[in-house]
Every structure is written in C-alpha cells, then in structure tokens.
Amino acid sequence: MSEPSPQPSPAQPPGDELVTPTPASAAEPDGAIQQMQFQLACLAIGTLLLSLTFSAFVLKQNRNIGFAIRVREQQIQQTSEALKKWTPVLNELAGYSLNNPELSAIFTRYGLQINTPPPTGNR
Numbered sequence: 001m002s003e004p005s006p007q008p009s010p011a012q013p014p015g016d017e018l019v020t021p022t023p024a025s026a027a028e029p030d031g032a033i034q035q036m037q038f039q040l041a042c043l044a045i046g047t048l049l050l051s052l053t054f055s056a057f058v059l060k061q062n063r064n065i066g067f068a069i070r071v072r073e074q075q076i077q078q079t080s081e082a083l084k085k086w087t088p089v090l091n092e093l094a095g096y097s098l099n100n101p102e103l104s105a106i107f108t109r110y111g112l113q114i115n116t117p118p119p120t121g122n123r
Helices: 030-097 101-109
Strands: none
Touching: 030 101
16 A cells, blocks of 8 residues: 655645655765766866956056056157257247237236347347
8 A cells, every 4th residue: 555645734834744865866965066076167267368458458557557658758858859959949939029019918818938039149
C-alpha cells in the first residue's frame, strides 16, 4: 500500500509539505557554488578589463594634454618675443599720437598707459 500524504497542519499553509532531498537535489549545492564561482570570475575579468581600458584612456589623454601644453608654451614664447620686439615701436607711435585728440580718447577709453619717451636734447 502506498503511504498517505501528510496532511498539512492548520498552522502550515497548503503547499509547504516537507520535501525530502533526492540524490539529484543533493547535487544542486555544488552546481550553485560552481555557478557563483563562474559569475565571480566573470565579474573579476570584467572589472580588470574596465580598469585596463580606463587606464589606457587616462594615459592617452595625459599624452594629448602634454602635447597641447608644449604647443601653447611655444606660442606664448613666440608672442612674448614679438611683444618685446614691437614694444619700443608702439611706444614711439603712441608718443607721436598724444597730440591727436581722437587717438588720446581711444587710449583713455581702453585704459592704455602710454610711456612718453624722455625728451632728447637737440643742440
């Protein structure tokens, strides 16, 4: 005769009968552990790839910024050399233009200071 199925007690909801593990379900914990190990290994590999990709990006950006800085330094040096070359000429032109009221208004409007050259004595 077959054994009658256990009747659920009034405290237990229906469907919560005791399940005895079978040999197939006994192997499930090993499979779950292997699946978690696989997922953890995939996560570690993904993190490593992400880290390497980000490091390569940062190195490339650093190289590009370094190149741009060197180019800008050369431009600034060239500009300062040109300014040193043209400063006396511009001061002389500004000194000549002091007697012209239109140019004086422009100089004061933009806040330009004019260094008047010292008078040279003609004997």
